[in-house]
Amino acid sequence: MPHCHTYLKKLRDHGYRITPQREMIVQIIAHCGRHMSAEEVMEKVREKTSSINIATVYRTLDLLVENGLASRFDLGNGKTAYATGEHGPHIHLVCKHCGSVTEITESDISASLDKIEDLYDFDCRPYHFSVHGLCRDCRDANPD
Amino acid sequence: MPHCHTYLKKLRDHGYRITPQREMIVQIIAHCGRHMSAEEVMEKVREKTSSINIATVYRTLDLLVENGLASRFDLGNGKTAYATGEHGPHIHLVCKHCGSVTEITESDISASLDKIEDLYDFDCRPYHFSVHGLCRDCRDANPD
DNA sequence: TTCCCTGCTGCGAATATTCTCAATAAAGGA
DNA sequence: TCCTTTATTGAGAATATTCGCAGCAGGGAA
Structure with a gap:
């Protein structure tokens, strides 16, 4: 830190x-x-x-x-x-529908991130990026 | 498709x-x-x-x-x-230094993406987002 | 087919971000 | 400490994107 x-x-x-x-x-x-x-x-x-x-x-x-x-x-x-990067690597899940942002911390995802890094030789420390999708609420309210 | x-x-x-x-x-x-x-x-x-x-x-x-x-x-x-999403899920690696974009396709990363999905119950199909980091060229040219 | 409701469009203004360039000042050397 | 070089700043213009609103038109109901 x-x-x-x-x-x-x-x-x-x-x-x-x-x-x-x-x-x-x-x-x-x-x-x-x-x-x-x-x-x-x-x-x-x-x-x-x-x-x-x-x-x-x-x-x-x-x-x-x-x-x-x-x-x-x-x-x-x-x-x-x-x-x-002070509060550690994390991913933001941004809901495409309602705009809510969920933060995911390193301990939860390190395996995934390590894999991306290993595979692609891409230095992305501190890991910190956003993934846009649908949060559970919006998906439940409006299923495909 | x-x-x-x-x-x-x-x-x-x-x-x-x-x-x-x-x-x-x-x-x-x-x-x-x-x-x-x-x-x-x-x-x-x-x-x-x-x-x-x-x-x-x-x-x-x-x-x-x-x-x-x-x-x-x-x-x-x-x-x-x-x-x-026609050409399938993929991630863009955007170099923070030179701006080059590398595209990674699903087969390469499905394990990581599945993990993110499983853990966070976040529907992000077609997976398609960008990760900003340093490409190998820029890292080699200007090591930390 | 016609009518009506309401979602969609175009326009122009507002906002967020980047760019250009002349003036300023940080940092190393004398 | 003072000088010199050149990166950095501020101001305002340019660009990318979003917003607000009035008029238009898609598509379900009759």
Whole structure:
């Protein structure tokens, strides 16, 4: 469960510059412990300083995602959520019908994920992606 | 491997109306056999008629996704692709670094997917979602 | 076949995200 | 500490997608 300084160090090690904006953004999503939209992250930063732009928030979040320090996931309604891998690998099951999101943690699925990784030689740590389907409620209410 | 009439019938059975726009959109993505953006779908429809609006294309594609007749997948750069389940369940591995997309077919991953389904009682046929990670090339070029 | 109800469409506005580019500032070297 | 290089930022435009609403039309009822 890496601390926000670990994230910053990793960025620095990768040759990226550490700016006040990046520090604040990393601090916020590392300590939040849940998923946040770019808009939410910006509001949190705004509580500390007015010197922040939404484009910078998106760019920083993308940077974290590209370097494996955070994950992006599409909620399926035009919104995107971001989170660090701090609370461990997990999958989001997003219901295509009602939009409900169910979170599944690593211990439940490690076998499946390991298999995907072994087979495809694809580094996806922290595992964090979304699967869109129908939740039990929606399926029961409207069977095929 | 359902034919486009099957899709239309399913929509009708679900109580949705079949309009010329919906027919054309279903025909196009059912016969295309690959992923298409909403913009591409609209261009194809425009070859047949000018009576189509991008909002309708999005709405119809969403309708198909919600009813399990097609899948949406986020390419990670603000673009979204759609496809029917015609060519079978599969997972897209999207490289977070270079954006390359690797497609994995059902036979390769059925064990993993079955496990996810069994554990979480989540109907996700046709399985079709994306996992974002680092492809082998990018990982080799820029190890942690 | 005709009528009517209500779901669907097109249009334009709203929203979320990305892009462009000039100005700024981080970080290493002198 | 100061200088230099160049990555990063902010502002606003561009793009992708969704939303709201008024008018239209699919399809069941008569």
